[in-house]
Amino acid sequence: MTETRKKVLVVDDDEMLRDLAADILSAEFEVQTARDGQEGWEKAQAWRPDLVVTDLMMPRMHGYELCGLLKGPDGIPGVKIIVSSSKTFTTDVAQARDAGADDYLVKPYMPAEMLKRVRGLFGLGGAATAPAPEPEMSITGRGAAPDPEELRARPAGEGRLPVYVRFWGTRGSCPTSNAKVAGYGGNTACVELRVGDTPIIFDCGTGLRELGDSLIAEFAGKPLQAHIFVGHTHWDHIQGFPFFTPFYNPKNKFNIFSVHGAHGSLGRIFTQSMSLDYFPIPLASLGAKLGFVEMKGPVDLGVAKISFQHLNHPGVCIGFRVETQGKVVTYLSDHEPFSKLGGVSDLSLRQDAEIAAFARGSDMVIREAQYTEAEYATRKGWGHATYDDAAKFALESGVKRMAITHHDPYHTDAMLDENIAYCRGLIRQGGGKTDCFGAREGMCIDI
Ligand SMILES: [Zn+2]
Numbered sequence: 220m221t222e223t224r225k226k227v228l229v230v231d232d233d234e235m236l237r238d239l240a241a242d243i244l245s246a247e248f249e250v251q252t253a254r255d256g257q258e259g260w261e262k263a264q265a266w267r268p269d270l271v272v273t274d275l276m277m278p279r280m281h282g283y284e285l286c287g288l289l290k291g292p293d294g295i296p297g298v299k300i301i302v303s304s305s306k307t308f309t310t311d312v313a314q315a316r317d318a319g320a321d322d323y324l325v326k327p328y329m330p331a332e333m334l335k336r337v338r339g340l341f342g343l344g345g346a347a348t349a350p351a352p353e354p355e356m357s358i359t360g361r362g363a364a365p366d367p368e369e370l371r372a373r374p375a376g377e378g379r380l381p382v383y384v385r386f387w388g389t390r391g392s393c394p395t396s397n398a399k400v401a402g403y404g405g406n407t408a409c410v411e412l413r414v415g416d417t418p419i420i421f422d423c424g425t426g427l428r429e430l431g432d433s434l435i436a437e438f439a440g441k442p443l444q445a446h447i448f449v450g451h452t453h454w455d456h457i458q459g460f461p462f463f464t465p466f467y468n469p470k471n472k473f474n475i476f477s478v479h480g481a482h483g484s485l486g487r488i489f490t491q492s493m494s495l496d497y498f499p500i501p502l503a504s505l506g507a508k509l510g511f512v513e514m515k516g517p518v519d520l521g522v523a524k525i526s527f528q529h530l531n532h533p534g535v536c537i538g539f540r541v542e543t544q545g546k547v548v549t550y551l552s553d554h555e556p557f558s559k560l561g562g563v564s565d566l567s568l569r570q571d572a573e574i575a576a577f578a579r580g581s582d583m584v585i586r587e588a589q590y591t592e593a594e595y596a597t598r599k600g601w602g603h604a605t606y607d608d609a610a611k612f613a614l615e616s617g618v619k620r621m622a623i624t625h626h627d628p629y630h631t632d633a634m635l636d637e638n639i640a641y642c643r644g645l646i647r648q649g650g651g652k653t654d655c656f657g658a659r660e661g662m663c664i665d666i
């Protein structure tokens with residue numbers, strides 16, 4: 220007598236791990252696979268699996284969003300979910316459970332452990348972990364669909380447009396202000412990449428306020444359109460948002476790009492950040508036309524093409540690669556190397572190599588380094604890198620120039636000078652040619 224075999228859908232963008240999980244599970248279960256969250260969601264709707272084993276960081280659709288959809292009102296009733304990720308941040312375990320995961324299995328894992336977890340969830344023996352609470356609310360609101368006209372607002376035109384990078388906020392974690400940090404600046408993450416007269420903005424830390432003032436002065440009453448890319452929505456990357464004065468002018472238009480949040484849509488995160496408990500003016504009252512775009516792949520702005528890559532930081536965090544006018548600029552903040560956090564393994568080395576490959580060929584990489592190795596000893600798992608990590612990255616990726624940013628609020632100008640010189644020294648010792656420097660507020664560099 221044979222029982223119907225349970226159906227398990229394995230969703231992972233890493234081919235090797237996807238095949239491994241499928242091999243382990245197919246001995247006892249019927250298994251299908253999908254290459255990312257989007258394909259996983261499509262297959263789940265058609266095949267109605269009993270269990271979905273999903274990775275977190277994947278192109279097109281990440282694992283949190285897939286969990287939300289599977290357990291949402293249009294999801295698969297009764298489906299179980301195991302999130303399997305190399306992310307070991309406690310935040311991610313908690314967020315995965317909030318999103319609907321029944322269990323969380325850290326990669327790399329032993330085959331027996333995977334089988335035990337799956338059998339446990341199906342009540343087939345083997346200890347299951349405690350079930351996660353049902354998600355409190357369904358995921359609603361998918362962000363405004365991109366308006367192709369707006370994305371192509373400024374055609375490239377004849378010849379090559381001038382490209383420059385300007386730093387408006389170079390501090391990480393928390394804004395700071397005193398005479399000892401004035402050289403590198405105290406505003407949090409905000410970088411402007413200018414292609415002709417099109418501003419492309421990375422992150423909305425407190426530096427965004429002065430960028431807004433500068434754009435208003437420059438555009439002198441003419442309508443302003445800009446594209447804003449947000450790597451993640453921790454405070455130091457969004458606190459300048461309500462203070463960006465161009466948002467208050469009805470003539471202006473902005474698209475805000477990122478990916479779906481761990482707990483809901485991108486638009487909802489920004490709406491909540493400006494709810495009356497936090498700010499006197501709600502987002503809906505801003506005069507300018509704002510579109511929230513959840514990226515599923517590269518975005519073509521006409522003057523520039525922007526792709527994204529998941530980084531290793533608590534929650535959802537992505538980096539951006541911009542290809543424009545024959546040049547490449549990459550923005551990677553915040554990120555703790557996989558092999559640094561989880562230890563050296565085939566998997567972690569492959570993941571680190573993927574980040575280096577994402578930046579390869581860049582004329583400039585803007586990336587974080589927040590700690591010395593001594594400081595890192597007590598800050599492991601906070602989602603940030605050291606100067607040694609940045610130097611290693613420069614040697615691996617071979618990028619032309621590397622701006623170190625997201626400076627620790629406790630680092631004075633003197634400490635930063637020393638730390639950056641140390642990083643430069645490591646690159647030289649390793650035979651690298653990358654020109655490494657510390658990003659300072661106000662610094663403007665032609666690309
Ligand atoms: Zn940060």
Ligand SMILES: [Zn+2]
Nearest residue numbers: 451453532553
């Ligand atoms: Zn962060």
